[in-house]
Amino acid sequence: MQSDKAVLMTRIILFTGKGGVGKTTIAAATALKSAELGNRTLVISTDPAHSLSDSFGVRLDPFPTKIAKNLEGMEVNVEYELEKHWSTIKEYLSLFFRSQGIEDVVAEELAIFPGFDELASLLHLLKFYKSGEYDAIVLDCAPTGETLRLLSVPEVAKWYMNRFFGIERKVLKIIKPIAEPLMDLPLPSDEVLDKIQELYTRMSELKNILESRDTSVRIVMNPEKMVIRESERAFTYLNLFGYRVDCVVVNKIFPEVAGDYFSEWLKIQREYLMEIREKFPIPVMKVEFKSTEVTGELLRDIAEEIYGSENPLKIFHEGKPMVIKKEDDKFVLKIKTPFVEKQNLKLFKRGEELVIVAGQWKRIIFLPQSLAIREPSSAKFNEGELKIIFR
Ligand SMILES: Nc1ncnc2c1ncn2[C@@H]1O[C@H](COP(=O)(O)OP(=O)(O)OP(=O)(O)O)[C@@H](O)[C@H]1O
Numbered sequence: 001m002q003s004d005k006a007v008l009m010t011r012i013i014l015f016t017g018k019g020g021v022g023k024t025t026i027a028a029a030t031a032l033k034s035a036e037l038g039n040r041t042l043v044i045s046t047d048p049a050h051s052l053s054d055s056f057g058v059r060l061d062p063f064p065t066k067i068a069k070n071l072e073g074m075e076v077n078v079e080y081e082l083e084k085h086w087s088t089i090k091e092y093l094s095l096f097f098r099s100q101g102i103e104d105v106v107a108e109e110l111a112i113f114p115g116f117d118e119l120a121s122l123l124h125l126l127k128f129y130k131s132g133e134y135d136a137i138v139l140d141c142a143p144t145g146e147t148l149r150l151l152s153v154p155e156v157a158k159w160y161m162n163r164f165f166g167i168e169r170k171v172l173k174i175i176k177p178i179a180e181p182l183m184d185l186p187l188p189s190d191e192v193l194d195k196i197q198e199l200y201t202r203m204s205e206l207k208n209i210l211e212s213r214d215t216s217v218r219i220v221m222n223p224e225k226m227v228i229r230e231s232e233r234a235f236t237y238l239n240l241f242g243y244r245v246d247c248v249v250v251n252k253i254f255p256e257v258a259g260d261y262f263s264e265w266l267k268i269q270r271e272y273l274m275e276i277r278e279k280f281p282i283p284v285m286k287v288e289f290k291s292t293e294v295t296g297e298l299l300r301d302i303a304e305e306i307y308g309s310e311n312p313l314k315i316f317h318e319g320k321p322m323v324i325k326k327e328d329d330k331f332v333l334k335i336k337t338p339f340v341e342k343q344n345l346k347l348f349k350r351g352e353e354l355v356i357v358a359g360q361w362k363r364i365i366f367l368p369q370s371l372a373i374r375e376p377s378s379a380k381f382n383e384g385e386l387k388i389i390f391r
């Protein structure tokens with residue numbers, strides 16, 4: 001059975017990062033290399049501002065389009081999806097809001113389910129994952145903020161659906177004929193209920209897949225202050241949501257030959273690369289700034305720089321680099337450390353960051369809101385893991 005699973009597995013790799021850092025380029029390079037190694041690969045752009053087509057120099061449709069041997073690509077078209085799949089639920093929601101005395105225009109707005117557009121991309125992902133047609137699905141995501149929103153959709157959607165349609169379906173079916181005339185409220189039709197049920201099931205499936213070992217998130221960044229800042233925030237929240245980040249790709253590093261004019265930049269970038277190592281306890285891949293725009297053949301060079309002789313589908317970091325949990329009234333932050341004793345351990349908060357120093361070892365952790373407002377009260381070691389408690 002074990003071997004069957006290995007054969008059937010579809011690897012999912014999501015690329016995210018701040019605007020303009022090179023997500024599309026790196027996603028395209030990764031997909032191309034994956035395909036050239038013989039993996040049936042699909043690359044999906046979920047960013048409404050598509051540029052995957054430009055990267056490959058091929059026009060892509062809202063469904064899988066052949067790019068090369070073993071390689072297909074698509075750009076999700078949200079309006080098309082919305083009309084096709086969700087009009088039933090949307091109509092009911094408008095009806096519901098209107099029955100509550102909410103004006104037409106507002107009702108229409110409210111009926112746009114939170115994260116509807118992101119949902120469309122995720123449902124594609126689920127569909128192709130389950131189809132077994134691909135060995136790898138590479139996602140070129142929108143900039144960080146939207147990606148985080150995208151990845152919280154399965155959870156949020158489930159919450160929303162529970163709240164909205166919390167009554168058990170069977171019960172609803174029985175009480176509907178009696179209740180509807182008495183209440184000033186249209187109850188959802190069977191068709192709507194079916195849709196909601198289906199969506200709910202799919203969201204649960206998606207969440208399982210996205211949190212599983214098959215899925216990795218890779219953060220693309222540049223060695224620049226603002227970019228690092230946004231990336232560390234993303235890294236923390238991805239960990240918090242339970243996603244696995246298996247490496248970061250630092251793109252647009254100036255080569256040593258850049259010359260005098262760039263000497264200051266070279267120095268700064270070197271410092272930022274050190275900082276990146278302290279903030280991301282996972283493999284850090286590097287890509288040079290190319291002398292021209294990256295398309296076609298240059299994509300191969302980039303893939304070579306990142307992965308060398310490694311398979312791009314490899315899991316570069318196993319497990320979760322950090323875990324944040326609520327235990328009773330305390331918040332607990334757990335991280336893996338190379339040292340095993342608390343000796344010489346220094347721990348302090350610097351703004352929204354927690355700095356941990358032990359001799360030569362240093363780690364900087366961007367704290368999520370819930371922890372940033374608290375103080376670390378104690379630290380414990382257990383099997384190579386540092387557990388920090390916040391009160
Ligand atoms: N290593 C590199 N060297 C030179 N140019 C690069 C490199 N990586 C990316 N570029 C160029 O930078 C521009 C932005 O890259 P890309 O579109 O991949 O970024 P993005 O993160 O997907 O942007 P967006 O947030 O707009 O989707 C493109 O013109 C691309 O060709």
Ligand SMILES: [Mg+2]
Pocket residue numbers: 023024025047051140
């Ligand atoms: Mg892009």
